[in-house]
Amino acid sequence: MAGEHFFLELEPPEERLRRAPHVVIVGGGFAGIHACKALKDADVRITLIDKRNFNLFQPLLYQVSTGLVSRGDVATPLRELVGTQRNVQVLLGEVTTIQPEGKQIIFNGKACSYDHLVLATGSGSTFFGHEEWRTFAPPMKILEHAEEIRRRLLMAMEQAEQTPDPEAREFLQTVVIVGAGPSGCEMAGAVSELMRWAMKNAFKQLDPDKTRIVLVDPGERVLRAMPEMISASALQSLTDDGIEFLSKGRVQTMRPGEVIVGTPDGDVRIQAATVIWTAGVRASQLGKKLAAVTDCETDRGGRVIVEPDFSVPGHPDIRVAGDLCNYSHTSNGHPLPGMAAPAKQAGTFIGKDIAAIIADQQRPTFRYFDFGSMAVLDRSSAVADLRGLKFTGGIGWILWAFVHLVLIPGLENRISLSIKWIFALLTQQRAAMLLTGMPSQHMALDAADAHFPMQAGEGPSIASPDAALKAAMDYYSHQLSGIPQTQELIDTSDESAAAIR
C-alpha cells in the first residue's frame, strides 16, 4: 500500500508537482498551518493531515464555554484555510505511527511516505495522575470540552431556577476553577459575568449575589508567569468581580459535588455543582511515539527536545513544532512557552527552512520574537505585559482584542468576533447561551489522544441534568440529610455517579 508519495501520485495535480519533494505536515494548528503557508511558493507537495477538519483557535475557547461566541467563530475549516493552496492536499485522519527508516507515517491504516516530516500535534490536558477527576471537572482543550463546560454551567443554573431550597441553589451557583494561569483567570472572569448577568436578567429565582466562584492554584498569586504588578492588578479585577482566590491550594480529592483542596493551613472543602479544570498540559502522545523510534529525548511534559532548526537529533528530515516541542535554543536558554506566537513563528521558520533546503539556498536562522503575554479578565478589561510595557484595564483589553483578531485565521471570524464583542460590551448580552449536545458525551476525549471518528455518546435526554450534575446534586442532598458521605457511597452505590464514569 505504501507507495512513494502515496496520495498525490494518485491524481498528480501538475506534472511539476509530481516530481517535487513531499512534505507531510501532521497537525493543522498554529504551527502546522504556518508551515504550510510558508511553503506556498516552494516547489513541494504538501500533505496536511489532521484528525479534525478544522483549525481551532484555543485562546477563545473560554468564550464558547460562557456563551459569548459560538463554535463557528473559533474554528475554521482546514480546507478553507489552506486547502485552496496550490500545493497542499488536506487529509482527515489520525497519525498513529512514525517509521523513520522507511520515511513514512501511518494514518487511517494507510502509509504515507515523506521527504520532510513536520509534527505539530500540539498538547492535551493532564490531571496529574488523577484521570478519574476528568469526569467531574472538564478540561478545556477541544471544542467539545468548551461546550460541555457551557452545558454544565447553564444546566446548573436551570436546575437552581427550579430548586426551592435556597442552600441547594447556592450549591448550584458555586463554581470551582482549578488553575489560575491565563486560561483559569479568563474563565473565572467570564463565568462571573455570565452567571451574574444571566441571573440578574434572565432568571427569576436566582440571586446574583449568591454566586460563588473559587479560583484554586498552588501558587501564591494568579498569572504566576507574568510580572507581580500584572498579577496584583489581575487579582484586584477578579476580586472586584466577586471571585475568590484560594492560593497555595492543591486539589487533593475530587468527587461529584465536592473538591478538597490542601493548603498550608489545612484542607479546605468546597461544595460546588460545577468544577472546571485548567491546570495541566501535556504534549501530544505522538512525541512519545517519536521518541520510541528515534531515541530522541522528551522533557517531563512529554515534549520532544529539538535542535536549533527544530529537527529531531539525528533525523534532519523530521521537525517538531509548537506545543509538541521543547525548544531551548533561546537567548536565555528557557524553552519557548506553549503559546500561539511561538508555535506560529516555529511553523513559519520550518516552512522557510525546508523551502531553502529544497531550493539549495542559504538556510535561515530561527530567532524567536517574544511579543509578551496577556490575559483578559472580563468583557472590558485585560492585563498585558508586552516586552516590558505593562497595560491593564480598558487599554489592556483593546490590545488583547487587537492581538487576538490578528491571530485568529479568517476574515469572517474577525468580523463576527468584533461584532459580538462590541455587542457584549454595550449590552452584556450573550449570543450563544445554548444548551446543546448530549451530556458528558466528549468527556473522555482529549485533544492529544482523541480518536477519530468520535464515538457517539449514549446519554439521557438533552433536557435532563448531566450525570455529573445529577451526581453532584445527589451528593449534596445526602449531605443535607446528614447521610454519611463515604468514598464507597460514591464509587459503588450511587447510580448517578456510576453513570458518569
Ligand SMILES: Cc1cc2nc3c(=O)[nH]c(=O)nc-3n(C[C@H](O)[C@H](O)[C@H](O)COP(=O)(O)OP(=O)(O)OC[C@H]3O[C@@H](n4cnc5c(N)ncnc54)[C@H](O)[C@@H]3O)c2cc1C
Ligand atoms: C484554553 C486555552 C487557551 C489558550 N490561550 C492562549 C492565549 O491566550 N495566548 C496564546 O498565545 N496561547 C494560548 N493557548 C495556547 C495555544 O493555543 C497553543 O500554544 C497553540 O495552539 C499550540 O499550537 P500547535 O500548532 O502546537 O498545536 P494545536 O493548535 O493544538 O494544533 C494541534 C493540531 O494537531 C491535531 N492532532 C493532534 N494529534 C493528531 C494526530 N495524532 N494526528 C493528526 N492530527 C493530530 C489536532 O487536531 C490539532 O488540530 C491556549 C490554549 C488553551 C488550551
